[in-house]
Amino acid sequence: MTPRPPLSDHQLSELRRAQQLVREGKGQGAIERIRPLLEAKVIHADVYWLFAEACRLAGLKAEARTSLNAAINLDPAQPGPWAALGSLLEEMEDLGTALVARRRLVEVDPDGVNAWLALGDLLLRLGDAREAEPAYRRALALVPGGFRAGHGLALALRLQDRPQEALAVTGTLVTRPGVPALTRTLHGHLLGDLDRLEDAAAQYRAVIATRPEELDAQETLARLLPQIGRGDEALAGYEAALRARPGDRALWRSAVRTARGLRRWPACLAWSEQAVRRFPGDPFLAVAHADALGFSGDPQAALALLEPLAGGPAPDAFAAVQAAHWRLATGDPEAAERHARAATALAPDEQTGWAYLATAWRLLNDPRERWLIDPERHVGTLMLEPPPGYADRESFLAELRAVLEGMHGANAHHPDDQSARQGTQTRGHLFTRRDPVIEALSRTLHRQIEEWLATLPRDETHPFLRRNTGWIGFRHSWSIRLRDSGFHVSHIHQEGWLSSAFYVSLPPEVESAPADGDVPGALVFGVPDASLGLSLPPRRVERAEVGKLVLFPSYAWHGTVPFASAHPRMTVAFDALPVPAQS
Template sequence: MAGQRLDATQAVRFLQAQRLLQAGQPAEALRIAAALSSEVPRAADAWQLLGMCLAANDRPGEADSAFQRALALLPDNPVLARNYGVFLARYGRTLRVQGELESAEQVLRRALALREAPLSVWIDLGTVLRSLGRIDEALEAYRHAELLTAQRGEPLPEVQDAINGVLADAGRTAEALAGARKLVAAHPAHAAGHETLSHLLWENGAELAPGEDPLAEFRTAAAAQPGNRALQLAFTRMLLATRRPEEALAVLKPLRHRDPDDPVLAWFAADAQDALRHHAEAGALYAAASRTSLGALPAFLNARARHAFRCGDVELAQRCAGQAVAQAPDDQDAWSLLGLAWRLTANEKEHWLCDYETLVGYMAIDPPPGFGDLEDFLQELAEALHPMHNASREPVSQSVRGGTQTAGRLFGRDVAVIGAAESALRAAVERWLSVLPDDPSHPFLSRKQGGVRFVGSWSVRLNASGHHSNHIHSSGWASSAFYVALPRHVFAGDDPGHAGWIQFGQPLEDLGLDLPPRRVIRPRPGHLALFPSYLWHGTVPFEDTEPRLTIAFDMQPSTRRGTAGGV
């Protein structure tokens, strides 16, 4: 197809549209570009301009088509290919952030098919593949990004940090630890690298670095760089997550002296004082921070609501949680706290929100095709999962106590029995969705679709005395617990103490609220519990030499069915 050139008048309008784009007036630019592409339908410049304008007007699908039309008219133009690659890179990143992982992968791979694709494409592709559980492919993408940065003489610590994370996901923990040590030695100012190193040592140090304090290197770096705010905040977060509030306050003291009006520092100090049960000091700090821009931030409002519960101020807790829900209607933390406030004030809305009989599903799954029966399937699944539990303790800031959790995403790994489990569990979820009632005013039921996309998946192995502390799932809409293997006494008898059972409705222990669970379920191998992500849930500790092995996953609603991680 022969191309066309713009005449002098059309070229003036082309430049006018470009100036409008640069001036932040994309709608006006789009009107000109649409007219040009209609007038000169075989002009690659007109279609490229239309693509740029459509992208600026948040119409990426149409922009993609316009760029493709331009490229078909002028296939060997390096400027056009470069501009299209930049668009695809941004489009792919947007899809990734939105959780539309399969679509993001397709777009990013098309960007890589063009000449001189941006480095960011390889990084985003690695992130997408890691999120999909395709660990080997993710590592390959990150390695390619690493090679490009080396060729340019501009090594990016973010790329090496991602590689270390993928190595940990793959169970290559010693390599990940060595890489993390190398990274912080070369880039001592890189906060994320220190976080990765500390997490690796926290979970695996007993085996790979006996006697080493997981936070030692982080502490040294923070002390040496008092002006590195990102590093100081990251170190403080780690101290709070590992339950070292006194040290956190010591780190915060000079920072707050230097910048007394920083509301984030006040928030961190409030969290530390609250952890120490210094509630009066914490309350004053939360109140001061609430008068800044933090006062409208859902995460801060949730933190202040938790503090209010600890102080017995249910009215303040309800007000904060209500404000958080108003700001972010899908915030699972906020709904869990608001439901708790309703319970404490005997408000019937608690039963509407939580409805433990209707909204908590519990069912046996069907054995996947190719397995003789459910018992055979569970045995093979357990044999695949056990080697993935190569850490020596639970992760930081997770509900697991006395056990381990697999790294990275479980579903999507190149393990046949895990793929079979994913399909069987998806089918069970869709059966559950089909019988749930409709309620357009309900924060959970109103979002119900025909299917789901998995946004996180992992396995937990609890040992003797292990349990899950009461918690909710902030990243989900619906969550789950699938029982692969259990100590026999957990499911074989009616233990009056409910050892090893799952319980719903009892809040986070450190809120200090003496509330019993609303519903308790005895788990059975091959059975699946499903529930809204904002429901408080945990497990009762048990004593047994046999481990308690489960798979869990978080979900977001989706209209598509049958595709792992579908969008």
């Protein structure tokens, strides 16, 4: 380590003044104090470190990085510059180099609890919960009972599909005074993961009773209550919270978004009307209010609000999408096409605009509909290959059925904000489960999907084909178990690129159904959302078959035919996104 040269009294005085300016958030003023020291060739780690903090405040991140590296070169054993460098690199989204800095920091400062917490937080951000776990455990050893370390450890365990262990951690934290609402909410999530849904609901209620602005607890509770047969209470937490915090814009947006997602149109209409008065100029609230008007029976009022937002000087993609919806619903496919094209230009990777464009082109007898979504070329079907270690598909599916049945056990009702009716849906991201059968399914599907993607043509002008890199990552995954009379309403997947249905088990009445007519349990493509009021026949009907995987663009309208049986229809579904091509 290079020894620190002594600073003169004048230099120390200037440094203290600069430190005070940094504390006050006056980065440029601090720079002006420190720069003469650097120009005078004052070589000292603390000077470079403080100059970096001033540059960071002033938004000069590249200069801050250079100065921190200089400080570290002068005194590599000092923890402060390593900590500052790690934080700066995270702000700059250079996470790989930030991880190097965070690991170096815990070497330099092995007893620094904040160093271990920062390392754990970054590892979680990078998706490495397994490596984050020991970092949080070390932080807990240094400060037993620390809330932040305990929360991080519980989160790392949850992400490793170890909810029982995670619940034991949060269980000790939530009994103590001062526990953060974030940790109390995580405790509720873990109760839900373990299918203790009533306990989870009680935990969320306890959180919002004291912290009504805790949006994660509010939103999760509202979506959970309908699944345990208490849908009439779904929005009660928001009602109390809005009375308690009438000036909280984020709370109003969350309440409106949740009411809209749950299709509680009277509440959505009332809340959005109040919200747009309180917060004029918020495009999300304006569009949500327009939608509520439309779904309350006044589509013309909806269009009167939407079209200026969709076509104004700062056009809004969400407004354009919903304007297309209501133009289709009111029988004006030409105007719907204009709005849908605008939406796809503004947000080319959002799927709803493409779905509405396909519908408008179909109503206009435009051949581009078949270019956009060809039910023969763009819908793929595969039969699952037995994963390694299994003699055949049937033996694997038998194990998979048993695992999935356990995940569906205690749920009583379908989620109100999803497409399934008369059934249940698993919680969370299915393919993150650390169950060997689920992992085998995920790996096999991943490989077979990428093999199928390699057979598709390239078309840089096509919204689906242009994004095909040949490689995917699973964004969401879940299982649906439909009961007697169960079905999926026609819908799309707004946040996906490639969507799916994989048949795990079927009722005998579905397996033996004739191939003609309305095939019970079949997957139907091309019938738009019922709220559009359009009477269009399917473009393709895909019969269900155990072991079959169906793949299609996420903007393709799809739903299922109801079936009558005492036996369930169980599927796995996912949304995938393209990832950069791998060498």
